[in-house]
Each structure stands twice: as structure tokens, then as C-alpha cells.
Amino acid sequence: MGNILVFLEQADRRLRPAALSAISLSRAIHKASGGKLLFVLIGDSVGDAAKEAAQFGADGVLTVEAPALKHYLAETYAPIVARIAKEQGATTIAGCATSVGKDLLPRVAGILDAGVAPDVSGVVSAKQFRRAVNAGNALQTIEVLSDVVVVSGRQTDFPRAAASGGSSPVTAVAAGAIDAKGAEFVELQTQKRDRPDLTEARVVVSGGRGMKEGKNFAILEQLCDLLGGALGASRAACDAGMVPNDLQVGQTGKVVAPDLYIAVAISGAIQHLAGMKGSKVIVAINKDAEAPIFQVADYGLVTTWEKAIPELLAEIKKIKSAS
Amino acid sequence: MKILVTAKRIPDPTQKLKLKDNALDFSGANWQLNQFDEYSVEAALRLTEDGANTAVRHGQVTVASLGPADVATQLRSALAMGADKAIRVDAKDDELDASIVAKTLAKLVEREKPELVLMGKLAADNEGNDVGQRLAAILGWPQATFACSIQVVDGGKAVLVGREVDAGVEVKKVQLPAVVTVDLRIVSPHAVKSGRTKPEFAYAEGPRYATLKGIRAANTKPFEQLTFAQLGVTAKATTKVLKVEMPPARQAGKKVGSVAELVEKLQKEAKVI
Numbered sequence: 265m266g267n268i269l270v271f272l273e274q275a276d277r278r279l280r281p282a283a284l285s286a287i288s289l290s291r292a293i294h295k296a297s298g299g300k301l302l303f304v305l306i307g308d309s310v311g312d313a314a315k316e317a318a319q320f321g322a323d324g325v326l327t328v329e330a331p332a333l334k335h336y337l338a339e340t341y342a343p344i345v346a347r348i349a350k351e352q353g354a355t356t357i358a359g360c361a362t363s364v365g366k367d368l369l370p371r372v373a374g375i376l377d378a379g380v381a382p383d384v385s386g387v388v389s390a391k392q393f394r395r396a397v398n399a400g401n402a403l404q405t406i407e408v409l410s411d412v413v414v415v416s417g418r419q420t421d422f423p424r425a426a427a428s429g430g431s432s433p434v435t436a437v438a439a440g441a442i443d444a445k446g447a448e449f450v451e452l453q454t455q456k457r458d459r460p461d462l463t464e465a466r467v468v469v470s471g472g473r474g475m476k477e478g479k480n481f482a483i484l485e486q487l488c489d490l491l492g493g494a495l496g497a498s499r500a501a502c503d504a505g506m507v508p509n510d511l512q513v514g515q516t517g518k519v520v521a522p523d524l525y526i527a528v529a530i531s532g533a534i535q536h537l538a539g540m541k542g543s544k545v546i547v548a549i550n551k552d553a554e555a556p557i558f559q560v561a562d563y564g565l566v567t568t569w570e571k572a573i574p575e576l577l578a579e580i581k582k583i584k585s586a587s
Numbered sequence: 588m589k590i591l592v593t594a595k596r597i598p599d600p601t602q603k604l605k606l607k608d609n610a611l612d613f614s615g616a617n618w619q620l621n622q623f624d625e626y627s628v629e630a631a632l633r634l635t636e637d638g639a640n641t642a643v644r645h646g647q648v649t650v651a652s653l654g655p656a657d658v659a660t661q662l663r664s665a666l667a668m669g670a671d672k673a674i675r676v677d678a679k680d681d682e683l684d685a686s687i688v689a690k691t692l693a694k695l696v697e698r699e700k701p702e703l704v705l706m707g708k709l710a711a712d713n714e715g716n717d718v719g720q721r722l723a724a725i726l727g728w729p730q731a732t733f734a735c736s737i738q739v740v741d742g743g744k745a746v747l748v749g750r751e752v753d754a755g756v757e758v759k760k761v762q763l764p765a766v767v768t769v770d771l772r773i774v775s776p777h778a779v780k781s782g783r784t785k786p787e788f789a790y791a792e793g794p795r796y797a798t799l800k801g802i803r804a805a806n807t808k809p810f811e812q813l814t815f816a817q818l819g820v821t822a823k824a825t826t827k828v829l830k831v832e833m834p835p836a837r838q839a840g841k842k843v844g845s846v847a848e849l850v851e852k853l854q855k856e857a858k859v860i
């Protein structure tokens with residue numbers, strides 16, 4: 265096998281948590297395949313993040329900087345990753361299955377005519393991976409047949425790598441001609457939140473259609489803050505405009521695997537379960553005793569949220585003040 | 588606008604999966620159009636009409652699928668919704684991978700010359716989330732994945748796409764021709780702006796139902812059947828599914844009688860608070 269090239273996401277001069285998951289994935293592959301482990305960072309100013317990346321025991325950290333690379337675009341980033349992979353003799357190209365990774369890596373694979381193992385949860389060998397399919401109801405082992413392997417890891421299945429110390433050499437690589445092919449970044453509409461990221465949080469409290477109105481989510485936010493958790497939602501709650509869409513948990517939303525997942529007024533459709541079944545402990549609060557969410561819940565409480573959540577807040581406050 | 592919509596059939600996601608010889612057994616499957624592809628048919632129709640007068644189509648919507656003869660059923664349902672033409676490329680489901688599909692679609696693009704390829708972001712069965720991006724790479728076209736809104740701008744030369752990304756919505760402008768893959772919310776009332784439909788016009792939520800008239804018309808619309816050989820596709824698979832297993836089932840736990848009991852369990856038994 266050849267070398268491994270890992271695409272690391274960075275923002276605001278820091279590695280993103282997703283980058284640390286990508287490093288975890290690449291270490292697992294490296295164990296199986298050997299070769300050189302190389303990181304690549306792309307942007308307009310990635311020096312600080314590259315220094316951070318240099319502490320993870322890679323054989324090299326490559327940086328590609330240009331003003332035109334300030335905003336991520338698949339059209340400009342993919343040819344750079346593909347070219348560096350060739351130059352460095354990489355036969356594995358890895359990253360994290362974030363919205364950037366899922367957009368970028370298949371385009372890289374298309375350029376190189378390589379097979380992709382997308383959104384994998386485990387490494388069997390350098391060319392074989394395990395991944396969830398059919399909304400998490402089946403697990404497949406997929407083999408990449410092409411010489412070059414492109415693979416993205418599911419963030420919740422590859423815990424953040426810890427730095428191993430040392431300092432890998434950091435090398436600047438020329439960006440070359442940049443052609444956005446008629447694509448242009450316009451803006452990112454985002455909401456700053458004080459709470460932890462959904463995919464990172466140790467506790468997630470999600471509300472569903474049964475919350476009825478957006479303003480009712482305030483009480484779930486209180487619960488989040490008490491537990492240091494993040495707020496999530498079902499698709500129905502997002503579609504109804506109760507909360508922003510980026511809070512959606514599920515097959516088409518975020519996949520989460522916290523220590524504690526509290527599903528409030530969520531029925532438990534398979535597409536929702538696909539995004540939270542990996543949680544360590546699941547609590548369901550639903551007024552319908554037949555709701556499918558109870559089939560995966562460790563602790564189920566059949567009642568309305570109007571009754572349960574105020575009580576829950578009071579009880580948790582009690583034990584927090586006692587400890 | 589001339590649009591090529593891609594469509595895959597998938598087994599009904601609510602049906603229980605069965606295994607046979609380390610593979611999924613589809614012998615009893617009820618096939619349906621992948622929901623995201625149904626949404627892209629809807630988006631394509633909205634892009635080629637005035638919402639107030641859907642009887643006239645401005646442009647052409649062609650729906651294409653790679654699959655066995657049965658796929659005709661799903662393609663007909665897209666025609667019944669209002670698409671103008673269907674193409675089926677004959678293939679067995681299990682001989683396809685993302686690379687073969689993308690290369691075949693690229694040949695169809697050469698042949699049909701659409702200005703826009705609209706696809707689902709994900710096939711809800713194998714959950715690849717990669718065919719659209721691969722196709723864009725092969726064609727050398729720009730791509731806008733995970734679209735929750737599309738607006739035709741620059742007199743039809745470009746589209747402004749809202750993309751559902753991890754941090755919120757990214758707005759990206761792409762010149763046509765381009766590949767756009769759609770997310771769930773592309774079928775919300777104001778998601779698609781064709782330029783013809785009045786900006787304040789609100790569509791009904793979700794993909795449209797086929798009318799009786801639509802179903803009848805579907806039988807008379809052009810329906811082409813092609814082979815890999817006719818398209819000059821010789822691609823080999825780049826991935827192979829070695830085996831499929833059922834994930835360990837999550838045991839349903841207990842029902843607790845009160846909030847006090849729940850909190851005690853979470854604290855003493857599960858030790859998570």
C-alpha cells in the first residue's frame with residue numbers, strides 16, 4: 265500500500281473537531297496499511313491550524329494557501345486534494361463525513377476514478393470498511409476495488425484523536441491554478457449558539473412535533489443548560505419552523521451519539537432513530553405508550569412533556585444542589 | 588430550462604429488512620422511488636413552470652434511472668407527476684456502484700445536453716451520498732449539494748442554491764450547466780423560484796400527487812430503454828459489498844412510573860447525570 269493523505273478541516277485558525285475524528289480514522293487505517301501518514305490543510309490562512317496538526321504524529325503536514333481558497337468550494341479544493349494525492353503517492357484519501365467531507369471527497373474520487381467508502385463506522389482493513397445503511401437497520405462491509413481508496417468516517421464513531429506530541433514537518437504546497445468552474449460562495453447563514461455542538465455534546469435533548477410551538481422549546485433549552493447539553497429536534501419540529509433546520513437529528517440530519525439522549529414528544533420514526541440509536545442511554549418522554557421510540561429507549565416515561573419537563577427540571581436541580 | 592432528473596428505486600424503508608446469504612433479501616420488497624428523487628422531480632417541475640398555471644411546461648424534464656425492467660413503474664410515476672420523458676438504462680441493481688452510475692449518467696448528459704442535472708442527495712437505501720459529486724467531477728461542472736432552495740438568476744444562466752450544511756445554510760451560486768443534489772426541504776412552499784412563478788406564490792408542502800389525467804398521460808409520453816453498450820459504457824465497479832449483517836438490536840428498556848424514578852435511575856443506575 266502507498267501513503268495516506270488526510271484532509272483536515274479548519275476554521276478560525278483552529279482544527280475543527282471533525283479533523284480530530286479524521287485523524288482517528290486515519291490512524292486505524294495506518295495501522296492496517298502502513299505507509300506515510302500525511303495531513304493536508306487548505307484555506308487562505310492555515311498556518312496556526314497546521315501547527316496544531318503537527319502534534320499528531322504524522323509524517324508530514326501539507327498546507328495549501330491562497331486568498332481564493334478562503335471559502336471552501338468543492339470545485340477548487342477537490343483538484344488540489346487529488347493532485348497532492350498523486351504527487352505524494354497516496355493510495356488512501358481520508359476525511360470526516362461532515363457536510364464538507366461529504367461534498368468534497370466523492371468529487372476527489374470522481375477526479376481520480378477511485379472508489380469511495382462513505383460515512384464508515386469501522387475499519388476492517390486498508391480496503392474494507394463497515395458502515396450503516398438503510399437508516400441504520402443494516403451494517404455492510406464494503407471493499408474498495410480501485411487502487412486508490414477514498415474514505416470518510418462518521419464523526420460519532422471516531423472519537424477525537426489525542427495529540428501524540430512531537431512535531432511533524434509542515435510544508436507549504438503551491439495551490440496551482442485555481443478554477444472555481446463558475447461556482448461562488450455567497451454567504452453562510454448561521455446562528456451562534458452558546459451550547460455545545462450537537463455532534464459533540466455529552467447530552468442531547470431533542471423535541472418533536474408534540475412540542476407544538478417553537479416557544480415551547482424554551483423549556484427544553486433550560487433542560488439542556490442544566491445538563492450542559494445540546495438541543496436537537498425531529499424533522500417534523502424543524503419543518504414546522506419550531507427550531508432551525510440544522511438542529512435536525514436523523515438520517516438526513518445530524519448523527520449523534522451522546523452519553524444521554526432525551527427524546528421529548530418524538531414518535532421515533534426510523535429516519536430519526538438512524539441519527540440517535542448509537543446513544544449510550546436513551547430516555548423517551550411521550551404521551552403515547554405505543555410510540556416506537558419506546559422500543560429503543562432505556563427509560564421510558566409515558567406522560568405529556570407539559571407535566572414531565574417542569575418536574576424533571578426541579579428534580580435535577582435538587583440533585584445538582586445536593587452534590 | 589432543460590433538466591435531467593436522476594431517479595433510483597429503493598425498497599420501502601418502513602419494511603423490515605431480511606437477510607439471505609450475507610446479503611439483503613429483496614424478494615418480498617415493495618419498491619418505491621427514493622424520496623429524495625421524488626423531491627428532485629418536484630423541484631424540476633417547479634423550475635420549469637409558472638406555479639399558477641402548471642398546464643404549460645417551460646423547458647423539459649427528463650427522468651433517468653439505471654435498473655431492471657421493473658423500474659419502469661417508478662419512472663412512470665415521475666411521468667405521471669408531470670415529467671416529459673423517461674429513460675431507463677438496463678442494469679441489475681447489484682452490479683451497480685456509484686462509479687458506474689455516475690459514468691453512465693455522464694453519457695446520458697452528453698446525449699441529452701441538459702442545462703441542469705437534479706438528483707437526490709442520498710439514496711436512502713445504500714446511503715452513498717456520492718453519485719452527484721462524482722458526476723459533477725466527471726463532467727467538470729460545478730456542483731451544489733444538499734439544496735434546500737434553488738433560485739434561477741442571471742436570466743437563466745445561473746442558480747442560487749441554499750445548501751443545508753452542518754452550521755446552517757450556505758448560499759452558493761453556480762453557473763449552468765451544473766449538478767444540484769436536493770435535500771428534504773427543497774419541497775417546502777417557497778423553496779424553488781423559477782423566475783416565472785410569482786415570488787409570493789406558495790406551493791403546497793411536499794411533492795405533488797399524480798392526477799388521474801397525469802397517470803393517463805404518462806402512458807403516452809416518450810419512454811426510452813437503453814443498454815450500457817448503446818451508451819458506450821464499459822465502466823467496472825470500484826466498490827463491492829462483501830456482506831451485510833443486522834446491527835445488534837437495541838433492547839427496549841423499562842418504563843418508569845414517575846419523573847422522580849427516572850432521575851434516580853439516571854443518577855444511580857445509568858450514571859449519566
Ligand SMILES: Cc1cc2nc3c(=O)[nH]c(=O)nc-3n(C[C@H](O)[C@H](O)[C@H](O)COP(=O)(O)OP(=O)(O)OC[C@H]3O[C@@H](n4cnc5c(N)ncnc54)[C@H](O)[C@@H]3O)c2cc1C
Nearest residue numbers: 472473474498499500514515516517529531536551568569
Ligand atoms: C427521506 C426522509 C428522511 C427523513 N429524515 C429524517 C431525519 O433525519 N430526522 C427526523 O427526525 N425525521 C426524518 N424524517 C421524518 C420521519 O419519517 C418522521 O416523519 C419524523 O421524524 C416525525 O417527527 P416527530 O416524531 O416529531 O413527529 P410525529 O411522528 O408526529 O410524533 C409526535 C409525537 O409526539 C407525541 N406527543 C404529542 N403531544 C405530546 C405531549 N404533549 N407530550 C408528550 N408527547 C406528545 C405523540 O404521541 C407523537 O409520538 C425523514 C423522512 C423521510 C421521508
Ligand SMILES: Nc1ncnc2c1ncn2[C@@H]1O[C@H](COP(=O)(O)O)[C@@H](O)[C@H]1O
Nearest residue numbers: 593594595653707709710715716717718
Ligand atoms: N441506479 C440509479 N439510477 C439513477 N440514479 C441513481 C441511481 N443510483 C443513484 N442515483 C442518483 O444518485 C443519487 C444519490 O445516490 P447515492 O450517492 O447512491 O446516495 C440518488 O438520489 C439518485 O438521484
